[in-house]
Amino acid sequence: xxxVENLYKWFGNxxxxxxxxxxxxxxxxxxxIGPNGAGKSTTMRIITGFIxxxxxxxxxxxxxxxxxxxxxxxxMGYLPENAPLYANMTVYGFLNFAAEIRxxxxxxxxxxIEHAITTCFLNPVMHQSVDTLSxxxxxxxxxxxxxxxxxxxxxxxxxxxxxxxxxxxxxxNLIKSMSxxxxxxxxxxxxxxxDAVCSRVxxxxxxKKIFDGSAAQMKDKSENAGTFTLEFAEGNxxxxxxxxxxxxxxxxxxxxxxAKGTVVIKVTTSKQADKTEVRRKxxxxxxxxxxPLTQIKVEEGRLDEVxxxxxxGNAA
Amino acid sequence: xxxxxxxxxIKRELYTYFxxxxxxxxxxxxxxxxxxxxxxxxxxxxxxxxxLGGFFQWHPWLYxxxxxxxxxxxxxxxRRLGTLELFFTMPVTYAQAITAKFLAAWLFxxxxxxxxxxxxxxxxxxxxxxxxxxxxxxxGSILLAGSYLAxxxxxxxxxxxxxxxxxxxxxxxxFLILAGWPxxxxxxxxxxxxxxxxxxxxxxVMPHFANIQRGVVDLRDIVYFLSIILFCLMTTxxxxxxxxxx
Numbered sequence: 001x002x003x004v005e006n007l008y009k010w011f012g013n014x015x016x017x018x019x020x021x022x023x024x025x026x027x028x029x030x031x032x033i034g035p036n037g038a039g040k041s042t043t044m045r046i047i048t049g050f051i052x053x054x055x056x057x058x059x060x061x062x063x064x065x066x067x068x069x070x071x072x073x074x075x076m077g078y079l080p081e082n083a084p085l086y087a088n089m090t091v092y093g094f095l096n097f098a099a100e101i102r103x104x105x106x107x108x109x110x111x112x113i114e115h116a117i118t119t120c121f122l123n124p125v126m127h128q129s130v131d132t133l134s135x136x137x138x139x140x141x142x143x144x145x146x147x148x149x150x151x152x153x154x155x156x157x158x159x160x161x162x163x164x165x166x167x168x169x170x171x172x173n174l175i176k177s178m179s180x181x182x183x184x185x186x187x188x189x190x191x192x193x194x195d196a197v198c199s200r201v202x203x204x205x206x207x208k209k210i211f212d213g214s215a216a217q218m219k220d221k222s223e224n225a226g227t228f229t230l231e232f233a234e235g236n237x238x239x240x241x242x243x244x245x246x247x248x249x250x251x252x253x254x255x256x257x258x259a260k261g262t263v264v265i266k267v268t269t270s271k272q273a274d275k276t277e278v279r280r281k282x283x284x285x286x287x288x289x290x291x292p293l294t295q296i297k298v299e300e301g302r303l304d305e306v307x308x309x310x311x312x313g314n315a316a
Numbered sequence: 317x318x319x320x321x322x323x324x325x326i327k328r329e330l331y332t333y334f335x336x337x338x339x340x341x342x343x344x345x346x347x348x349x350x351x352x353x354x355x356x357x358x359x360x361x362x363x364x365x366x367x368l369g370g371f372f373q374w375h376p377w378l379y380x381x382x383x384x385x386x387x388x389x390x391x392x393x394x395r396r397l398g399t400l401e402l403f404f405t406m407p408v409t410y411a412q413a414i415t416a417k418f419l420a421a422w423l424f425x426x427x428x429x430x431x432x433x434x435x436x437x438x439x440x441x442x443x444x445x446x447x448x449x450x451x452x453x454x455x456g457s458i459l460l461a462g463s464y465l466a467x468x469x470x471x472x473x474x475x476x477x478x479x480x481x482x483x484x485x486x487x488x489x490x491f492l493i494l495a496g497w498p499x500x501x502x503x504x505x506x507x508x509x510x511x512x513x514x515x516x517x518x519x520x521v522m523p524h525f526a527n528i529q530r531g532v533v534d535l536r537d538i539v540y541f542l543s544i545i546l547f548c549l550m551t552t553x554x555x556x557x558x559x560x561x562x
Contacts, residue, residue, distance in 0.1 A: 011562045048405040051560045074407040084398030086328070088335045100324035101406045145402070 001026055001075075001153050001183035002047065007056035009042055009207075016042050017053075018207035024183045024200075026152070029175065031198030031215075032187035035311050039207040040187040041081055044157050047185070048078045060153055074102070077146035081157040083139045085130045091117075091141050092126045098145035116144040121170065136167045143171070147178070154178065156186040160193060172197050191303040194218075205311045215303065221310075222301030226275050228282065229256070231295035232263040240265055243289065247281045249273030262294070321408050322416040329420030342386055343428045349378055350432055366443025371435050372453040372529050376493050376521060379464050384485040386425060387468030388478040390417050391556065395476040404560070410553045418469055418549060425461045429454065449531035456528030459541035460521060464489050466548035473555040492544075496520030 002024040009017035017039045024030045032040045045051045047058050049065045049072060058065045063072035086094055095116055099109045117126055120140040125133060130141065139162070146154060159175065160168040175184065175197055188194060194201050195215045203211035203218075211218060219225055232240065237255040240263065244253040249269050256264035269278050279298075286293045333339040350371060354360050358370035394400040403413065439445045468485035475481050494500045496517035504513045524537040 009562075045401070050401050050405050051562060070407045070409060073405060076405070078402070078405045080398065080401045080405075082398060084402055086332065086399055087393075087397060088332050089328075093331060097324060097328045098406075100327070101321060101408060103320060103407075105320070142402075 001061055002185065003057075003059045004043075004047065005057045007043065007046060007058065008054045009039070009046060009051075010054045016207050017046070020056075020204065020207070020209050022202060022209065022212060024153075024185060026183050027180060028200055029179045029184045029186065029198045031194040031201045032185060032204060033189070033191065033194060033201060033307065034204035036189075038204045038311075040204055041157055043204070044078075044155055044185065044187060048076060048155055049073050074149075075151055076153045076155060077149065077151040079139075079143050079146045079154075079156040079159055081161070083142035085138060085142055087129075087131050089130050090127050091122055091130060091133070091137075091144075094130060094141065095144055095148060098148050102149040104149070112148050112150075116148040119147065119174065120144040135162050136164065139163060139167075139171070143174075152182055154182050154184045156184070158188060159186055160188065160190065168193075191307060195303060203307070203310055210310055218303060218306050219301035221306045222303075224299045224305070225301030226269045226273075227299040228267040228269075228279065229295075229297040229299070230265045230267065230282070230286075230293060231259075231297075232265070233292040233294050235263050235291055237263045237265065240291065243285055244282065247278065247285065249278040249281075318409075318412055321412045322419070325408070325413065325416035326420040326423065329417055330424060333420075333424050338386070338389075339424065342382060342424075343431060346378065346382055346428045347431060350374065350435075353378070354435070366439045366445040368435055368439060368445070368450050368453055369529065371432070372457055375457045376460060376525060379461050380486060380489050380493065383425065383461055383464035384468040384471075384482045384489065387421050387465045388472055388481040388485065390421060390469045391473040391552070392476055392478045392481045395559075396478075404556075410556060414469075414549050414552050414556070418466060418545075421465050421469070422458075422462050425465065426458055429458060429461070446531065449529075452528050452531045452533055455533065456525050456537075459528070459538070460525055463492075463521065463541050463544040463548075466545040466552075467492075470548040470552045470555065473552045473559070492519060492521045494520070496522055 004023070005021050007017050007020045008015070020039075020043060022030070032043070034040050042051070046053045047060070047065065049069045052066065060072040061075040063075070065072045086097075089097070092113065095113045096109070099112050102112075104112050117123060120143050122137065122140055122144060125137050125141075130138070133141065139159070143156075143159065146156070154175075156175070160171050163171065172193065175186065178184070179199075186198070198215060201211065201213060201215055201218055202209060211221075241253045241255060244250055244265065244267055250267055250273075251270040252266075252268040254266055256266055258264075267282065269275055275298075279296075285291075353374040354371040358373070360370055363370065391400070394403060404410075436445075436450060439450075440447075464485070467488050468481065471485040471488070472478070472481040474484070497520070501513055501517050504516060521541075524540045527534055527537050
């Protein structure tokens with residue numbers, strides 16, 4: 001649905017977007033992450049046609065945003081950063097404008113507005129002036145205008161910024177529920193959101209794409225990814241470590257000196273090893289030796305560690 | 317699609333005008349001042365003429381402040397609120413957006429102008445006015461307002477501050493009023509070539525406005541006003557596009 005090819009953007013002589021290419025298909029939720037000033041918002045603004053690219057090509061649903069902007073824009077819904085809204089309008093009046101500009105009229109328009117209001121839980125404020133809304137409602141009103149025409153492509157710049165935890169949850173569920181029939185791009189600073197919502201992650205730093213893959217793949221890059229922690233009620237730590245080291249695929253095993261009363265051993269697997277196979281073998285050893293295993297914990301790797309490692313020292 | 321976009325934007329703009337105090341303040345002050353100038357300063361009743369010349373005569377000066385006040389928000393406010401980003405990611409072209417916003421504001425001023433109809437009733441009650449001249453007066457007045465409005469729309473696109481927009485457009489409109497006035501041409505006459513002096517004085521709105529007020533609708537005067545409007549709307553487009561390009 002969205003195709004971005006070799007995108008560049010200069011502001012003056014500052015390069016803000018540096019050769020970014022990617023594609024998003026229907027059913028995908030692509031998460032943009034990166035330090036402040038990395039070029040996330042600029043990239044989104046180019047895709048939505050608000051600012052022109054210096055070089056490169058963006059097509060939405062096959063329509064080039066430079067040469068066929070109206071067609072491309074009509075396929076898109078956009079929630080800009082900070083959810084801007086027209087003052088002096090009621091929520092209903094604003095959505096009425098959004099529906100009319102998207103080409104709806106009469107009974108169909110009314111249906112679209114009502115659907116957007118229900119979807120974004122705006123019923124209690126629909127006749128209230130936009131000026132008087134709380135931040136959560138403002139965000140949802142702006143979100144409502146972006147989905148009013150049920151677009152194939154949805155682009156959201158920090159959709160949950162400034163919302164309380166419950167509102168964040170609602171918005172995330174809403175985004176997930178819409179993802180089946182749409183191609184969605186969202187940017188965020190919240191790494192857990194990437195994990196909870198996005199099917200793919202794109203890390204941008206200093207205008208460059210430095211990672212493109214799933215959240216799980218990103219976690220795998222973590223040093224801790226694939227580490228097991230085994231806890232035994234009792235036993236000789238050194239002896240257990242020796243045993244575990246014999247297993248194929250185990251690169252390191254060491255005792256946790258901080259453990260109190262129990263024996264805690266951390267096992268690191270080598271990168272190439274099949275982790276499930278390694279785990280199965282560990283269980284075999286435990287069974288054969290009759291070791292009193294009380295707990296096993298698998299470290300997934302942490303997104304923030306990977307993010308930090310990738311973008312370290314580059315925060316603007 | 318184009319027409320429905322334009323009507324949707326015009327509706328939204330008018331909705332904003334009449335949902336804020338701006339519209340009412342504008343209309344009340346406009347009507348109050350036209351009345352004051354016509355009756356108190358021009359001594360309408362003592363002139364003993366059934367014309368509206370004394371009424372229209374003040375319009376270039378009233379519009380000088382009122383029209384930039386009505387047009388200063390057009391783009392500056394969109395920039396300040398960030399809605400420009402929302403607006404230009406909707407399926408509208410620059411031409412549609414600029415035309416629609418201009419037409420909405422022009423329509424609003426036209427509404428204020430229509431509300432001066434008691435003036436027409438008064439003269440026709442007191443005497444036998446030439447309705448053709450009155451109609452020309454209104455046409456000239458609305459064209460003048462349109463020109464000022466296009467200028468303030470253009471200055472509004474330059475900045476996110478409505479005050480800056482207001483001041484710059486008042487200065488430009490003032491220049492258009494004074495361009496042919498001797499003190500201004502005298503500034504040039506001693507050193508500039510005659511052609512330049514002629515060009516500058518040809519920019520003045522006053523002779524064109526005065527012609528139409530006399531009941532002479534000359535195509536050249538109409539073209540003068542329409543070309544100011546068109547020039548400013550196109551410049552607005554260039555400014556907005558440049559702003560987006562960063």
